Amino acid sequence: MSDFLVITRAAKSFAGARVLDGVDLGVKRGEFVSLLGPSGCGKTTLLRIVAGLLAPDAGTVRLDGEDITARPPHRRDVGVVFQNYALFPHLTVAENVAFGLAARRAPRERIRATVARFLDLVHMQDFADRSVRALSGGQQQRVAVARALAVGPKLLLLDEPFSALDRKLRETMQIELKRLLRELSTTAVFVTHDQDEALMMSDRIAVISRGAIEQLADPATIYHRPATPFVLGFVGLSTRISGSVIEAHEGQVVLSTPHGRLRASGSLPPGAKAFVAVRPERIEVAPTAGKGNQIELPLRDVVFQGSKVQLHFDVAEGDRVIVEAAQLPNLRIEPGARLRLSFAAADAIAFQSESS
Amino acid sequence: MRARAREPLDPVGWLALPAVAYLLFIYALPLLLLLAHAVMGPQGFTLAPLAAFFADPFNWQVIANTLRIAALVTLVCLVIGYPTAFALAWSAGWTQVILLAAIILPLSVGVVVKAFAWQIVLRRDGVLSSAMMKLGLWDEPLRLLFTETGLVLGAANVFLPFMILPIYSVVKLIDPRLNEAGATLGATPVYRFRRVVLPLTLPGVVTGVVFVFSLSIAMYVIPSLLIGDRFQTLATLIGRSFLFMRNEQLGSTTATVLLVLAVAVVVGSGVLARRLGRSA
Numbered sequence: 054m055s056d057f058l059v060i061t062r063a064a065k066s067f068a069g070a071r072v073l074d075g076v077d078l079g080v081k082r083g084e085f086v087s088l089l090g091p092s093g094c095g096k097t098t099l100l101r102i103v104a105g106l107l108a109p110d111a112g113t114v115r116l117d118g119e120d121i122t123a124r125p126p127h128r129r130d131v132g133v134v135f136q137n138y139a140l141f142p143h144l145t146v147a148e149n150v151a152f153g154l155a156a157r158r159a160p161r162e163r164i165r166a167t168v169a170r171f172l173d174l175v176h177m178q179d180f181a182d183r184s185v186r187a188l189s190g191g192q193q194q195r196v197a198v199a200r201a202l203a204v205g206p207k208l209l210l211l212d213e214p215f216s217a218l219d220r221k222l223r224e225t226m227q228i229e230l231k232r233l234l235r236e237l238s239t240t241a242v243f244v245t246h247d248q249d250e251a252l253m254m255s256d257r258i259a260v261i262s263r264g265a266i267e268q269l270a271d272p273a274t275i276y277h278r279p280a281t282p283f284v285l286g287f288v289g290l291s292t293r294i295s296g297s298v299i300e301a302h303e304g305q306v307v308l309s310t311p312h313g314r315l316r317a318s319g320s321l322p323p324g325a326k327a328f329v330a331v332r333p334e335r336i337e338v339a340p341t342a343g344k345g346n347q348i349e350l351p352l353r354d355v356v357f358q359g360s361k362v363q364l365h366f367d368v369a370e371g372d373r374v375i376v377e378a379a380q381l382p383n384l385r386i387e388p389g390a391r392l393r394l395s396f397a398a399a400d401a402i403a404f405q406s407e408s409s
Numbered sequence: 410m411r412a413r414a415r416e417p418l419d420p421v422g423w424l425a426l427p428a429v430a431y432l433l434f435i436y437a438l439p440l441l442l443l444l445a446h447a448v449m450g451p452q453g454f455t456l457a458p459l460a461a462f463f464a465d466p467f468n469w470q471v472i473a474n475t476l477r478i479a480a481l482v483t484l485v486c487l488v489i490g491y492p493t494a495f496a497l498a499w500s501a502g503w504t505q506v507i508l509l510a511a512i513i514l515p516l517s518v519g520v521v522v523k524a525f526a527w528q529i530v531l532r533r534d535g536v537l538s539s540a541m542m543k544l545g546l547w548d549e550p551l552r553l554l555f556t557e558t559g560l561v562l563g564a565a566n567v568f569l570p571f572m573i574l575p576i577y578s579v580v581k582l583i584d585p586r587l588n589e590a591g592a593t594l595g596a597t598p599v600y601r602f603r604r605v606v607l608p609l610t611l612p613g614v615v616t617g618v619v620f621v622f623s624l625s626i627a628m629y630v631i632p633s634l635l636i637g638d639r640f641q642t643l644a645t646l647i648g649r650s651f652l653f654m655r656n657e658q659l660g661s662t663t664a665t666v667l668l669v670l671a672v673a674v675v676v677g678s679g680v681l682a683r684r685l686g687r688s689a
Contacts, residue, residue, distance in 0.1 A: 125592070133589070133590065139584060139589065141587060152604070200594065
């Protein structure tokens, strides 16, 4: 395999509870891969195993062709940006960034130049001699990133580095970090529970649930072609209409639902209980010409969200229909009105119902 | 402490009023009156008693004894107490409860009881001597009782909690992620200890050292019981002056010397620690 980081069948249990269930993951050189999942899914455990801060019960970790499974963290060349940044409180900003280089006994002049370069890269050059205790959250994060990158690690791990920042600052920092890592062509693995963050920053996303990877793909595939109901539910919103399969051929199925027949992609046997999922922005309201599936439903709520409008419809228990549009369709619509909706069969995916 | 000193007077400080008033009348005033004896002769102010004190080579010996014993006790407490504080801070559940009990409970046993217990251990036919013989480390039974080694070991036993607890309280506050961060930056365990853990625990070490040093420079009962009259420290000399020789002036003079020494060492170690902390 040509992957730069290769995790093979990594498993870990804590007090009898299986946290990682034999995970395989390959990351290419220079790639930015996110581990996305709810808290407790094992993503941080996997990150700590790669960093060498935790020993796996089974499985191997290979980096740049070498098996590093048994190697202590200080001999791995794997940098970590911790969730709380873990800056050394007794050192200045510059001393924090210099720490790794000094520990590797780099010559004084090189340390000085490298520290200056990385503080410059994260726009913290004016803070070099400040105590890290006096910094804001965003500034601490910049220092943590500079400190981890200054030693030139083969791999950078980021453990929810934005979770302590407020929303506006977070978006700025995400764009900044993404650009910095691309400039330095750093290979990075990023742990997050925030789907927007993962979609925005990653080359590929590994969606993790209960210690196993549900799907590993680029963000567009994760969003538009989720492989499992878990990925569908965890990433983004979706409409969901239940029914049963009545026809199936060549990766296409037809479902019989309370709202009529619906065509979707998927391979399920006729007779199976299933549901059709569609992303809310892929549904059109009151189309002049129908495209594929058509349903008519009473409107329940209109939710204004600034750049878009969300329409919620009344459907049977357990189902939901949500439509997102850039603006309200050009007609007076109020809750209770019956609207005609349509969506293409190619935008709809059929999943087997979890209960069946 | 440094930061607080620069701030304007905080009204919260008034909450210390009862303690300040109590200490003023029960501690500071009597102490001042006592110390005044050292510099007040029949003809008013005089430095003669102090000059006489320092002119006697025996007193220099006593000062040396006092400082040496206090320094050794502090050192033993630090060497034993430093790792113990980490064990206490990083253990969990019952282990921590048992450790904490083992450290705090001995405080409830009086010094006199402990000193007599130590006599049993340190005798020529005592527990320690027999154990060393059995292990083959000593060729013949040795008596540690009434020796400086015995005194240091006994005193360190009594004062150990005062070293462990302040260090424990700073270790508990250290984020374990700092050590991990150091490791991922390529620092060896030794480097991490030297540049991260040690500087961060230094304030606790200074507090512990000051506690133990102040306690052992002034201890009276422990040397009286574990080493006897042949070996004098400033504290036992003060006791002898007042109780047996009825020489209040000598007692007050010795007390002054002891106080000045103790304050000098305490302040000096604080300054030193601050400088170490800054350069580390």
